[in-house]
Amino acid sequence: xxxxxxxxxxxxxxxxxxxxxxxxxxxxxxxxxxxxxxxxxxxxxxxxxxxxxxxxxxxxxxxxxxxxxxxxxxxxxxxxxxxxxxxxxxxxxxxxxxxxxxxxxxxxxxxxxxxxxxxxxxxxxxxxxxxxxxxxxxxxxxxxxxxxxxxxxxxxxxxxxxxxxxxxxxxxxxxxxxxxxxxxxxxxxxxxxxxxxxxxxxxxxxxxxxxxxxxxxxxxxxxxxxxxxxxxxxxxxxxxxxxxxxxxxxxxxxxxxxxxxxxxxxxxxxxxxxxxxxxxxxxxxxxxxxxxxxxxxxxxxxxxxxxxxxxxxxxxxxxxxxxxxxxxxxxxxxxxxxxxxxxxxxxxxxxxxxxxxxxxxxxxxxxxxxxxxxxxxxxxxxxxxxxxxxxxxxxxxxxxxxxxxxxxxxxxxxxxxxxxxxxxxxxxxxxxxxxxxxxxxxxxxxxxxxxxxxxxxxxxxxxxxxxxxxxxxxxxxxxxxxx
Numbered sequence: 001x002x003x004x005x006x007x008x009x010x011x012x013x014x015x016x017x018x019x020x021x022x023x024x025x026x027x028x029x030x031x032x033x034x035x036x037x038x039x040x041x042x043x044x045x046x047x048x049x050x051x052x053x054x055x056x057x058x059x060x061x062x063x064x065x066x067x068x069x070x071x072x073x074x075x076x077x078x079x080x081x082x083x084x085x086x087x088x089x090x091x092x093x094x095x096x097x098x099x100x101x102x103x104x105x106x107x108x109x110x111x112x113x114x115x116x117x118x119x120x121x122x123x124x125x126x127x128x129x130x131x132x133x134x135x136x137x138x139x140x141x142x143x144x145x146x147x148x149x150x151x152x153x154x155x156x157x158x159x160x161x162x163x164x165x166x167x168x169x170x171x172x173x174x175x176x177x178x179x180x181x182x183x184x185x186x187x188x189x190x191x192x193x194x195x196x197x198x199x200x201x202x203x204x205x206x207x208x209x210x211x212x213x214x215x216x217x218x219x220x221x222x223x224x225x226x227x228x229x230x231x232x233x234x235x236x237x238x239x240x241x242x243x244x245x246x247x248x249x250x251x252x253x254x255x256x257x258x259x260x261x262x263x264x265x266x267x268x269x270x271x272x273x274x275x276x277x278x279x280x281x282x283x284x285x286x287x288x289x290x291x292x293x294x295x296x297x298x299x300x301x302x303x304x305x306x307x308x309x310x311x312x313x314x315x316x317x318x319x320x321x322x323x324x325x326x327x328x329x330x331x332x333x334x335x336x337x338x339x340x341x342x343x344x345x346x347x348x349x350x351x352x353x354x355x356x357x358x359x360x361x362x363x364x365x366x367x368x369x370x371x372x373x374x375x376x377x378x379x380x381x382x383x384x385x386x387x388x389x390x391x392x393x394x395x396x397x398x399x400x401x402x403x404x405x406x407x408x409x410x411x412x413x414x415x416x417x418x419x420x421x422x423x424x425x426x427x428x429x430x431x432x433x434x435x436x437x438x439x440x441x442x443x444x445x446x447x448x449x450x451x452x453x454x455x456x457x458x459x460x461x462x463x464x465x466x467x468x469x470x471x472x473x474x475x476x477x478x479x480x481x482x483x
Contacts, residue, residue, distance in 0.1 A: 273359065402447040
């Protein structure tokens with residue numbers, strides 16, 4: 001069994017202030033493989049103090065120095081991509097075939113560098129100088145389902161802005177965060193600029209959110225946990241950026257290629273074993289076309305290869321752990337109890353599997369919009385197919401619920417698709433399966449969060465705005481705000 005018994009504070013791996021470890025089990029085999037040290041409130045205080053000291057100098061570094069830092073980070077990251085793939089296969093069951101989990105972070109480091117290189121930190125309104133300055137010490141709290149990419153996006157834009165950070169990864173998947181920190185140390189990130197404290201949300205997470213010397217909290221996770229972070233952070237009036245849950249709808253219009261849209265939805269919804277906040281877990285199909293959609297979906301499910309995530313042929317691994325397996329199983333049972341029809345999958349382990357946290361890819365039809373499986377985020381490979389009569393009903397169903405993270409539209413008519421997409425109450429809308437863009441903002445409406453990550457919008461989350469008056473001569477040398 002491997003041991004990871006240190007935290008990263010003020011540029012060094014140090015012993016935590018408390019004597020407590022957690023044991024991690026491989027979700028593929030249910031076998032323990034590592035022990036990881038947990039930090040406490042005192043460690044948060046040490047990390048924040050280190051970040052505050054480092055902020056005084058790092059916030060004043062030149063853009064050229066930060067660009068050089070990003071070059072060192074990407075070079076160091078490239079050396080460990082295969083190792084990172086192996087780690088997340090072991091700690092969360094993500095197949096090594098899902099290269100986006102480890103290649104994506106490299107893309108985001110490069111995108112943050114590009115934004116930094118092109119960004120104007122000073123502009124003007126009339127004779128007034130508008131300065132955008134690093135906000136300060138940032139608490140970065142990341143989830144287990146995209147353990148490297150989510151933390152990378154937060155760190156990259158914080159560093160680009162000139163901020164220093166205290167990171168708290170999920171205690172479920174901490175080893176990938178440890179490796180990412182090793183990469184940053186190898187890249188010679190200045191002492192105290194990045195700190196890592198592993199621990200539970202109720203202790204370490206809340207200590208970071210409540211800390212008077214933390215200027216911003218960037219949190220990705222469940223809506224319930226995000227609400228708690230926001231409430232705790234409000235006591236010190238710090239900025240809070242939240243990327244929370246989702247129950248995204250895919251509105252397939254009558255003029256779309258129903259079979260192609262249905263196949264794509266299976267691939268996208270079940271990617272990462274359904275453990276994705278942007279998953280299109282509600283598929284809205286014209287009532288008269290349900291049979292066509294079901295045939296295509298069941299055929300697509302038959303192509304999924306469930307197995308050991310370390311096998312390159314595997315396309316779907318297990319849930320992250322036994323607790324998540326049990327949660328998903330309960331939702332499948334609730335769907336059956338409430339009268340939905342299972343057209344493929346269902347409760348229990350997949351055929352031929354006798355251990356691990358594997359869930360059968362499950363599709364329900366005869367789902368009413370008010371059913372539990374149509375309203376709550378399941379976070380597993382479970383898809384609710386909802387029939388609609390006309391476009392207005394489809395839009396109403398898609399917008400009915402507490403979440404608004406993503407929306408999807410399929411149509412043969414771009415104008416029609418754009419019109420429907422514009423009416424979806426979601427932070428991101430994808431037409432006909434289009435890919436996302438790392439330069440574009442990510443975030444949600446309603447209880448899916450506030451604030452934005454990625455691109456210019458992501459950088460500006462970490463910047464304060466200052467208006468400076470009385471320097472007309474200097475202001476005339478600046479570009480207009482709109483340029």
